[in-house]
Amino acid sequence: MSYNVPAELRYSKSDEWVRVEGDELVIGITDFAQDQLGDIVYIELPKVGALITPGESFGVIESVKASSDLYAPVGGEVVAVNGDLEASQEPINRDPYGEGWLIRVRPSGAEEELLDAAAYTAFCEERGH
Amino acid sequence: MNTYEPHIYELSTPGKHGASLPMLDVPESTLPADLLRQDGLADFPELTEPEVVRHYTRISQRNYSVDTGYYPLGSCTMKWNPKLNEEAARMAGFAAAHPLQDAADAQGALQLIYELQEYLGEIAGFPAVSLQPAAGAHGEFAGILVFRAYHLDRGDHDRVEVLVPTSAHGTNPATAAMTGLKVVEVKGDARGNVDLDDLRAKVSPRTAGMMLTNPNTLGLFDEQIVEICEIVHSVGGLMYGDGANFNAILGIAKPGELGFDFMHYNLHKTFSTPHGGGGPGSGAVGCSAALAPFLPGPVVVKNADGSYALANPEKAIGRMKAFHGNFGMLVRAWTYIRTLGAAGLREVSEMAVLNANYVRVKLKDVYPQAIDRICMHESVLKGQIAGAPKDVRTLDIAKRLIDYGFHPPTIYFPLIVSEALMIEPTETESKQTLDVFIDTMLQIAREAVETPELLHAAPTTAPVRRVDEVRAARQPILRYDREAIARVRSE
Amino acid sequence: MLQAVGVADTADLFVDVPAAKRFPTLNLPAPLSEPELVRELLALSGQNANAHSHTIFLGAGAYNHFVPAAVDQILRRGEFYTAYTPYQPEISQGTLQSIFEYQSLITSLTGMEIANASHYDGATALAEAAIMALNVVRGRRKIVVARNVNPQYRAVLRTYLQALDVTITGDETPGTGVAEALAQVDDQTALVILQSPDFMGQIHDLRGVAEQVQAQGALLCLHFDPIALGLFQTPGQVGADIATAEGQPLGIGLNFGGPYLGIFTTKQKHVHKIAGRIVGITKDVDGQLAYVLTLRAREQDIRRERATSNICTNQALMALASTVYMSLMGKQGMRRVAELCYHRAHYAAAEIAKLPGYRVITPGTFFKEFAVALPRPAAEINAALRSQGIIGGYDLASDEPQLGNAMLLAVTEMTSKADIDRLVGVLGGM
Known part of the structure; x- marks a missing residue:
């Protein structure tokens, strides 16, 4: 099975994506991640104003059969949160790079080691898919 | 109905x-x-x-149970619950005795607790036992608190890691987390044992101990158990025995003699107390002399004059619950042990292991065995049937068993085996029952190839069919709510 | 079977066990037949005084309440007591529906928004409340617990939290209570634990307390007596964030201390932080209403080392007992049991207070249990009562020595006026 890995994004090894929008970064989980989890039933996101640290947990995401921490691919201050997801998590499964975005961050400059689309695709395949 | x-x-x-x-x-x-x-x-x-x-x-009739059918449920040990045990626990001097009444007024209850401590200690090879914990996980919690207290008492403050095999029950890592310790996973080897090289690489002066189930969650007895204990002990770590599978080795081996320092017993598995639809359980714990002062209290001691009394171990980690453990479960376990005696208990394990191997050899050509070895009380097979469509999953096989009147085996555990199907017949099932089960499994394998739609649709004969778990979790209704229930109905 | 397996003898199945350790001797008593064992069990059971053979005034966390015959009839149905955990919803609707009804009845009783499927007992439910609060109120590491919370519960709380970097305070000084605990609440406090009726039997008016605690950013956990809620203020009414209880009074026998039932309730918004099982409603593929274990991703088998609790069982059968009990009692019965407890306890207290040398020392309003100052040590008084077939009260000497000679006496709907008069008669003769 092949997954949608948009070329213009960068990716963490914990399956989050990062998109540059002006001075800010938008963060979500990848198509691979949503497929592995299955139907998402719950998500816990930070509040606006919270500081996130690369490599550390900034939230929790749950499906019926799995629970996973969300790890910050970059550091910075949370400037917006996708509040719609509290009531309905379905967009994360349906449109992980669009409507299913999680948080918007004003970056501090600190970053995890991020992969480009080709490297991330290879990383997904390595894990048996 | x-x-x-x-x-x-x-x-x-x-x-x-x-x-x-x-x-x-x-x-x-x-x-x-x-x-x-x-x-x-x-x-x-x-x-x-x-x-x-x-x-x-009426709602009871919408349940499957041991009294109504066979449960090949790996790891859970759904053996027969002898009816005498129920009578025993309901005798007025047990069922209507107050936990705080004077010891002089409770000598029979205290004697029973004392004797059960002694029996369990003898069966597993430990000099000290506490019956305080209310369930296996509660016993695990007590055990890791005891490890911590023991190390701290010796001024050993840096032991912050617990080794746990990748195949472990979820309670093991969760227990370590509850006690503030870090989980370090240890890999298995090709024979399903602990990988000794990986273990050697991971033990260190930071090791508080290792939590190990033996027979393990693959249903295999780890042949290197003595070496494993030696490696962990060599760095000053302690060995925790998860007694979930103790029913395989009654009279076969004593964990205390194999090198374990501490163990919990699941009285609701090995010692036949009923599961009750999810509890109450009982998680007695036993340990070495070195750890005995730290056991949770109170325990029962025998005075010089032959009377019995409650006492707290000298450096007890505290009490795990109010009063003296799940006493009603202790009465049942005591009754079970006295019914069987030493030879009977060994026969329990021999028959449990024989039954498991009988089912294993009859099924493994069709349902591949995860690791092809003689198993203990359960075997782990895979729901990967040659010639069946890819979308026939273990879940479908499990659900199809319901249509044939069986409870499904444990599935997708241990996590290290894909499409795992874990079958534990227990010693209390007859060859006739096992043969019907085996034939049914083989029939389902044929259906998987010829009529896979039957498996996808299953179950069709149960009180309800497959349920929408996503819906339940996304819009949780957790108490009676007329409008919300009407909405579910009308959707 | 041996032939099919390919071994000559069952002993050959155990070659993986190190030979030197294989087949140890078990030194156990010889097996007994059922009639022989019944005789032994009756002999052991017969040595224990109990609530059937004696009049009992002992409580302190376990109470002799009425258990209707129908409760045990239902518990004895093999379909319930020999069933496994309801992980296969298609064939576990009985257990699942009973737990859902339990959750419904408990929320109705308490006025709280949600209840889980139960914990081991009241003490462990309270300890789990503390762990949950530490996870809800992140970054705060202080738990305040009032002195008049049952001492065994406070001990269990300390056992549970001993390995975590948490301070438990508020209960150090004998004779203190709710006010002194509330004075300890500060900006480091995650949870305040109060009990009402408290260990000494007093019912507290807790209106406004939750707001006061919440204003400091902490949560309030209220430990209650489910029988008292037939009459008195509910935890939901006073705005508690978490409410826990020992469910034993709801149709579960004394059982020499267990199995009992840990009731755990909280607000809907914390549902993803609670430990233990919970049952919800959904539909099956035919559109039929069905019950199912839900929000499972909180649990240890999924979350493993990220779980906040390792709890794996619940007290399902005990929850069923309480469900059948509450259904039988219904609206009228729950109130009537509470009234009988209250009026009989007050009659007992009033009669004892008339005796020279005796004084009721529970301050304010009590429900079914009260503390009495005694003219002689409780042990002596209990010995005298025992000789008259009465199991006396709980000796407070070790928990609250500052009270001098004192005991707790519990009176329930099982204690008749004649029982009370007999107690008063013996006390008056001391």
Whole structure:
């Protein structure tokens, strides 16, 4: 099975994506991640104003059969949160790079080691898919 | 009998009640008006005794149980629950005794606890036992707290890691987390044992101990158990035995002699106390002399004059729950051990292991065995049937078994085996039952190839069919709510 | 079967066990037949005084309440007591529906928004409340617990939290209570634990307390007596964030201390932080209403080392007992049991207070249990009562020595006026 890995994004090894929008970064989980989890039933996101640290947990995401921490691919201050997801998590499964975005961050400059689309695709395949 | 039974609230009629209570025989005292509840229990149902009994009898019939059928449920040990045990636990001197009454007034109960401590210690090879914990996971929690207390008592402050095999029950890593310790995973080897090289690489002066189930969650006895214990002990770590699978080795091996320092016993598995639809369990714990002072209390001791008393171990980690453990479960376990004696207990394990191997050899050509070895009380097979479509999953096989009148085996555990199908027959099932089960499994394998739609649709004969778990979790309805339930119905 | 497996003897199945350790001797008593064992069990059971053979005034966390006959009839149904955990919803609708009804009845009784499927007992439910609060109120590491919370519960709380970097305070000084605990609440406090009726039997007016605690950013956990809620203020009414209880009074026998029932309730918004099982409603593929274990991703088997609790069982059968009990009692019965407890306890207290040398020392309003100052040590008084077939009260000497000679006496709907008069008669003769 092949997954949608948009070329213009960068990716963490914990399956989050990062998109540059002006001075800010938008963060979500990848198509691979949503497929592995299955139907998402719950998500816990930070509040606006919270500081996130690369490599550390900034939230929790749950499906019926799995629970996973969300790890910050970059550091910075949370400037917006996708509040719609509290009531309905379905967009994360349906449109992980669009409507299913999680948080918007004003970056501090600190970053995890991020992969480009080709490297991330290879990383997904390595894990048996 | 499989028809829907309304919620108890929907059966209520104003003015009814189902219990007979005494008349007030003393003068009424003033009630403090400002402290009273305001709603008069408005939501509470009102039913007569026959209505209540019929309701719960009806819903009971929507359950599968050991009394109605066979459970090949790996890891869970759904053996027969002898009926004598139920009578025993209901004797007035046990069922109506108050936990705080004077020891002189509770000698029979205390003697039973003392004797069960002794029996369990003897069976597993430990000099000290506490019956405080209320379940296996509760025993694990006690055990890791004991490890921590033992190390700290020796001034050893840096032991912050617990080694756990990748195949472990979820309670093991969760227990370590509850005690503030870090989980370090240890890999398995090709024979399903602990990988000794990986273990050697991961033990260190930071190791508080290792949690190990043996026989392990693959149903295999780790042949290197003595070396494993030696490696962990060599760095000053302690060995925790998860007794979930102890039913395989009664009279076969004593964990205390193999090198374990501490172990919990699941009385609701090995010692036949009923599962009760999810509890109560009982998680007695046993340990070495070195750890005995740290056991949770109270335990029962025998005085010089032959009387029994409650006492706290000298450096006890504290009490795990109120009072003295799940005493009613202790009565049942005591009764079980006294019914069987030493030879009977060994026979329990021999028959459990023989039954498991019989099922294994009859099925493994069709359902591949995860690791092809003689198993203990259970075997781990895979729901990967040659020639079946890819979308036939282990879940489908499990659900199809329901249509044939069996409870499914444990599936997708241990996590290290893909499409795992874990089968534990127990010693209390006859060859006839096992043969019917084996034939059914082989029939389902044929269906998987020829008529896979039957597996996808299963179950069709149970009280309900496959349920929408995503819906339940996304819009949780966790109590009676007429409107919300109506919405679910109308969707 | 041996032939099919390919071994000559069952002993050959155990070659993986190190030979030197294989087949140890078990030194156990010889097996007994059922009639022989019944005789032994009756002999052991017969040595224990109990609530059937004696009049009992002992409580302190375990109470002799009425258990209707129908409760045990239902518990004895093999379909319930020999069933496994309801992980296969298609064939576990009985257990699942009973737990859902339990959750419904408990929320109705308490006025709280949600209840889980139960914990081991009241003490462990309270300890789990503390762990949950530490996870809800992140970054705060202080738990305040009032002195008049049952001492065994406070001990269990300390056992549970001993390995975590948490301070438990508020209960150090004998004779203190709710007010002194509330004075300890500060900006480091995650949870305040109060009990009402408290260990000494007093019912507290807790209106406004939750707001006061919440204003400091902490949560309030209220430990209650489910029988008292037939009459008195509910935890939901006073705005508690968490409410826990020992469910034993709801149709579960004394059982020498267990199995009992840990009731755990909280607000809907914390549902993803609670430990233990919970049952919800959904539909099956045919559109039929069905019950199912839900929000499972909180649990240890999924979350493993990220779980906040390792709890794996619940007290399902005990929850069923309480469900059948509450259904039989219904609206009227729950209130009537509470009234009988209250009026009989007050009659007993009033009669004892008339005796020279005796004084009721529970301050304010009590429900079914009260503390009495005694003219002689409780042990002596209990010995005298025992000789008259009465199991006396709980000796407070070790928990609250500052009270001098004192005991707790519990009176329930099972204690008749004649029982009370007999107690008063013996006390008066001391």
